[in-house]
Amino acid sequence: MPPPPRSLHDKHTLKLWQRLTRPLVRWYARLGLPRSGWLLHYWGMNRAQDFKNAPIVEIKEKWHGHRIRLDLADFFQRCGYFMSSYHEKDVLCVLDHGLRAGDHVVDGGANIGLVTLFAAGKVGPTGRVDTFEPSPELLPTLRWHISENKLSQVVLHEAGISDEPATLTMSIPSLDNTGAGTLGALPPRYGQNTREVGTVTTVRGDDVLDASTDAPLLVKLDIEGFEFKAMQGMAETIRRRRPAILCEMLDEMLALNGASSRSILEFLHPMGYHPFGLDRKGWRGGHKLHLHPLLGNHLRFEKDVFWLHPESTMWERYAGCMQQPGQYWRHHQLQAAGLKAARGG
Numbered sequence: 001m002p003p004p005p006r007s008l009h010d011k012h013t014l015k016l017w018q019r020l021t022r023p024l025v026r027w028y029a030r031l032g033l034p035r036s037g038w039l040l041h042y043w044g045m046n047r048a049q050d051f052k053n054a055p056i057v058e059i060k061e062k063w064h065g066h067r068i069r070l071d072l073a074d075f076f077q078r079c080g081y082f083m084s085s086y087h088e089k090d091v092l093c094v095l096d097h098g099l100r101a102g103d104h105v106v107d108g109g110a111n112i113g114l115v116t117l118f119a120a121g122k123v124g125p126t127g128r129v130d131t132f133e134p135s136p137e138l139l140p141t142l143r144w145h146i147s148e149n150k151l152s153q154v155v156l157h158e159a160g161i162s163d164e165p166a167t168l169t170m171s172i173p174s175l176d177n178t179g180a181g182t183l184g185a186l187p188p189r190y191g192q193n194t195r196e197v198g199t200v201t202t203v204r205g206d207d208v209l210d211a212s213t214d215a216p217l218l219v220k221l222d223i224e225g226f227e228f229k230a231m232q233g234m235a236e237t238i239r240r241r242r243p244a245i246l247c248e249m250l251d252e253m254l255a256l257n258g259a260s261s262r263s264i265l266e267f268l269h270p271m272g273y274h275p276f277g278l279d280r281k282g283w284r285g286g287h288k289l290h291l292h293p294l295l296g297n298h299l300r301f302e303k304d305v306f307w308l309h310p311e312s313t314m315w316e317r318y319a320g321c322m323q324q325p326g327q328y329w330r331h332h333q334l335q336a337a338g339l340k341a342a343r344g345g
Helices: 016-030 036-043 075-083 089-098 114-123 139-148 227-233 235-241 251-255 261-271 296-301 313-321 329-342
Strands: 056-060 067-071 104-108 128-132 154-157 160-162 166-173 194-204 217-221 244-248 274-280 289-293 304-308
Touching: 016 036, 016 075, 067 075, 067 139, 089 114, 089 217, 089 244, 089 274, 089 289, 089 304, 089 313, 104 114, 114 128, 114 139, 114 217, 139 154, 160 227, 217 227, 217 235, 227 235, 227 244, 227 261, 235 261, 244 313, 251 261, 261 296, 261 304, 274 329, 289 313, 296 329, 304 313
Parallel strands: 104 128, 104 217, 128 154, 160 194, 217 244
Antiparallel strands: 056 067, 166 194, 244 304, 274 289, 274 304
C-alpha cells in the first residue's frame, strides 16, 4: 500500500505567500486557463527544493471523479495535483476524442496510472485497459488507484513491455521525477545523479494481450527509449488489429537502446501506418484536436507521434481532426530555421 495522505498544512519549505496563493493558482491551472503553465512556473512549482518535505495528498481527478494519491515531492505528480489530472493535455485530448465504451487500451509505462484512470473512464466497464508498469516504487500507488476506484476493466501487468521476456535493472535520475525511470541506459547529461530502483521483468505484448478480441485498440507507449522494443514485441497484434499508436519518440533515449525515430518509421510504414503530430486549436485550455501529417525528417522534432492506419476504425474516428500538409506551426518554425541556416544566419 502507498503511504497515507498527510495534511497540506504539514510544514515544508513553501514560503508564506505561496501557501496563501496556492488555492487560487490551483483553481486557475485546474481550469486550464491561458498561461497557466507560466503561472505555475512563476509561483514556484518547478523548484524541487521547495517540495522536498511536501506531503502525499489525496484529491479527485477532474474528468471521471477518480480518487488519486499524489506525492508532491515528485514533479509530475505535482503537475497532477495542480491540474487535477494527467498533465499532458495533448495526450488526454487524443484519448478523449477517439475512445468509446467497450474499446481496448494498452498503457505502456503507466507510472502511477493517471492515463490508465482516464482511459478506464472512457472505455467503461465493458472495455479493457492493459496497463504495464515495472517500477517497485510506483506499483503500490498504481495498485491503490485501481482497487480504490474499483476498476475491474483494468488489467495490471507488473512488468515492462519489451521485445522479449527478460530481467533488467531499472535506473532513475536522482531528481524529483520518477517518470524518467528506464530499463536501459540513462543519458550522460544526468552525470552521477542516478540511482538503481531494483530488478524488474519485461514481457512481450503478443504473449500477454488477449488475442481473442477485435475491439478497437489504442496503444500508448511512454517507456523512456523502449518504445521500439515494445512495438517489436507486439508486432503480431499491430499487424492483425491495426491499433492507433501514441508513441513518445525521443531520439536521445531511443539511441541508448539501439533504435531511433527512423527505426520506428521503417517498422510501421511498410504496414501502412501514417504519422501525425499533435496540436490543439485555440487557447491552451482548448480541447479541439488537430492532427498534422508528418514527413520522415520531421519525426525527430516531435516528442509524441500519433500513428494511424487508413484501414482501421481509429482512422475513421480521427479523420475529422486531420489537417492539410504544411499548416502545422512547428513546420513553419522548422522551415524558417532551415532558411536561416542556409543564409548563414
